[in-house]
Amino acid sequence: MKSIQKPIVIVGAGFAGMTVALNLKNLNPSLPILIVDSESNFIFKPLMYEVLSEEIRIWEATPKFANIFADAGITFLKNYLTKISFKENILEFSDELQLSYQYLVICTGSIPNSFLIKGVEENCYFFNDFNDLNKLKFFLKESQKTSLNKKLFIVGGGPSGIELACKIKDIFIDQFEINIIEKSNEILKRNKIFNREQAESALEKRKINVLLNATVKEVSETKISIFSEDGITSLEKDIVIWTAGVKPNLSYLETDDVTKKYGRILVNNNLQIENHNNCFAIGDISIIEGMEDLPITAQVAMQEGNHLAKNLELLIQGKDLLPFEFQDNGEMISLGIGEASISGLGVTLSGKLAFETRRLIYASKLPDINESLKSASSWLFQKKSFFKKFLKKDNSN
Ligand SMILES: Cc1cc2nc3c(=O)[nH]c(=O)nc-3n(C[C@H](O)[C@H](O)[C@H](O)COP(=O)(O)OP(=O)(O)OC[C@H]3O[C@@H](n4cnc5c(N)ncnc54)[C@H](O)[C@@H]3O)c2cc1C
Known part of the structure; x- marks a missing residue:
């Protein structure tokens, strides 16, 4: 050798x-x-929505690198x-x-990519790592102390924008009027049709507004300026969450x-x-x-x-x-508390079953660190035997 x-x-x-x-x-x-x-901890980004909704705790989605790699005999340096x-x-x-x-x-x-749009870096919230998540969570929780129907804009109708919108609506109900701004003519443009349709009905059910063919021109401390077929509109905002690209x-x-x-x-x-x-x-x-x-x-x-x-x-x-x-193994998106949509590997699933399956599939995607991910396992491995048929333990992801 x-x-x-x-x-x-x-x-x-x-x-x-x-x-x-x-x-x-x-x-x-x-x-x-x-x-x-x-950083000292791995971030299981697809579970950040569940951390926001407190369906799982922050430490469950952020195992320590030192533990993971020590168990595997690999040297870790921060x-x-x-x-x-x-x-x-x-x-x-x-x-x-x-x-x-x-x-x-x-x-x-x-x-996150602000595309150098004026005011985005300074006046938007982001959702890319746990610092972003903590800042956003603090803002949302503080908002509960004041009036209802605050104006919340999410820029970007991709998976992050849609998943966030549904979770926030389910957690905070009428605290926010949620508006998604998307530059193309449909949400989830690059995603599977089944998931797009499930997402559209999830948004409709939650009365989340979607503005298509609209681009953001500027975000100030109090307003968001949007260019659409009606020209440029400047709207009052309480918070803008930027998920428009990386x-x-x-x-x-x-x-x-x-x-x-x-x-x-x-x-x-x-x-x-x-x-x-x-x-x-x-x-x-x-x-x-x-x-x-x-x-x-x-x-x-x-x-x-x-x-x-x-x-x-x-x-x-x-x-x-x-x-x-x-190898395209399909895609999964969470759609509010306890709900998701899955399309791939010949399976389409939605609702609560998809939610349970989604978390188990995530667990199965990391077979080599199951031992180190013991912290997350309480959430990830529940009902594992019931969902065995959806799990692919061949390490091909
Ligand atoms: C909220 C959210 C939800 C998502 N959901 C899904 C999903 O459901 N399904 C899916 O397939 N994808 C999802 N993604 C995308 C997915 O998380 C990324 O594509 C994936 O993390 C990319 O893996 P990576 O290893 O390239 O980068 P990362 O996983 O981001 O890892 C990069 C690492 O590099 C470290 N690092 C960065 N700069 C330096 C430096 N200069 N020196 C040392 N270390 C550095 C960081 O600390 C980090 O640990 C999601 C992303 C987000 C933000």
Whole structure:
């Protein structure tokens, strides 16, 4: 068996990073793997809506990296990457630590994209991580102390916007008049038709307004300006939640470090960064040449992580790498407290059964860290045996 001199360094321990680390360790337990993240806890982002609604507690969706990786025999370092010197194979971190690598995997995820629209950064709430969630939760709870029917706008009719709108309505009932602003002519434009239809009726049932073909021009402290077929309208607002898009989190890259497409790192179908064959980029930060339409999801990030583990092992053995292939396993969206919609793998489900199935499928997507995710298991594993037929434990995500 071939060995390597320096550790394989993985920066970013989210869905992509965690999957590659754990799978690689399984394939070759003797490999030295160092995984770095700027945070101490994993964030199970698809469960953030349930944390907001208090269907699960915050600690249940945020297991500690140190526990997950210690159990797997992987070294975890908490640090923030600030620079990569691709020529010298050196990483620089915010505390001035320098690390050299033989193989590098970067997977630092996404951050909200304000598209430089005036006032968005300053006057909107976001829903991308637990800081955002805590700020939003505080605002919503404080609002309960004052009048009803506050004007709440959600910008973006994608999954995040729809899921948030339904949860907020179910938690706070008449506290807010909820309006979704969507720039295209339908909500969930890139999602499955079944889920779109379920979402439309969930919104209608909850009397959530949807304004289509509308774009936000500016958000001030008190108003939101919207451009639609009626021209520009300026409306009073109490809160605007921005879920209109994300961009890759690549603050550590210099302009000429790598080739990008649509702002993301361009990789070949082996997941290698162009001109840097020992470096890989996966998850939300990268785009695969020829597969530009893949969605920016945890499902893709985990499949890439799983595939990259195999490719790294092949590379170390001096063998040819294999091209990545995406398998669409469907999609799930939560639609309010205790309800969801699922479409994929030949199954369409909605309502309470879909809600239970959704949480069990999430549990089954992380088979290698079930032990470490004991904290989340009380929520994720309830009624597991009943839903066995929906669980796919083959690690293919
Ligand atoms: C509210 C919400 C709900 C979602 N729901 C779904 C869903 O239902 N299904 C689905 O498939 N997808 C969902 N997604 C999308 C999914 O979460 C992302 O596509 C997925 O997390 C991408 O994985 P990743 O590993 O690329 O990034 P992430 O999981 O975001 O991980 C990136 C990691 O990098 C770390 N990091 C960032 N910068 C640095 C740095 N400079 N140095 C060190 N560490 C760094 C971060 O701390 C983080 O741990 C949702 C996203 C959100 C926000």
